[in-house]
Amino acid sequence: MNERLKLLRKALKLNQQEFADKIQVNRSTVAGYERGSTNLSERTITDICRVFYVNEDWLRAGEGDMFRARNTTNEELALQVGKLLKTDDEFTKNLFLEYLKLPPEMKTLFEDFVHNLAKSK
Known part of the structure; x- marks a missing residue:
């Protein structure tokens, strides 16, 4: 999941600080997620998927498209x-x-x- 998180951030053209600000965590926390030294909490996964319209199946397991359709x-x-x-x-x-x-x-x-x-x- 750490590699997909980094791919996502780069696809969004955000640096770690910008990404962190949008999901309301510290930049160092995002760095830890990307290195794989810090596990993403269920809440963080939910926040990432909500804020960036990410397909949760893709984030968790690499299945499907990176992004889901915009909200109805x-x-x-x-x-x-x-x-x-x-x-x-x-x-x-x-x-x-x-x-x-x-x-x-x-x-x-x-x-x-x-x-x-x-x-x-």
């Missing part, structure tokens, strides 16, 4: 809501809540506004 809309929504709940971004939380409370016709107007805003970039 529902999975992505769950992931983003989970991240939002961990922040103190009250504006975004309130915006999300107020949107969900809108009647259908107001949601349509809001969606049109957001699409037009995105096009104007």
Whole structure:
């Protein structure tokens, strides 16, 4: 698994520090994983697969493709809501809540506004 982890990091074009930051471990821990002197915990394997869309079968046993398909809309929504709940971004939380409370016709107007805003970039 240590060799596949190194292959993954290089495929992502990340140095050890950048990789470590994304999975919230120390750079020296990533170095230990890659050398094979430190075993990956179940939690770390889960984090790597979640953060980088890695196929867990590939990471563990070298089976299948390195990456899995990106999240479905529902999975992505769950992931983003989970991240939002961990922040103190009250504006975004309130915006999300107020949107969900809108009647259908107001949601349509809001969606049109957001699409037009995105096009104007």
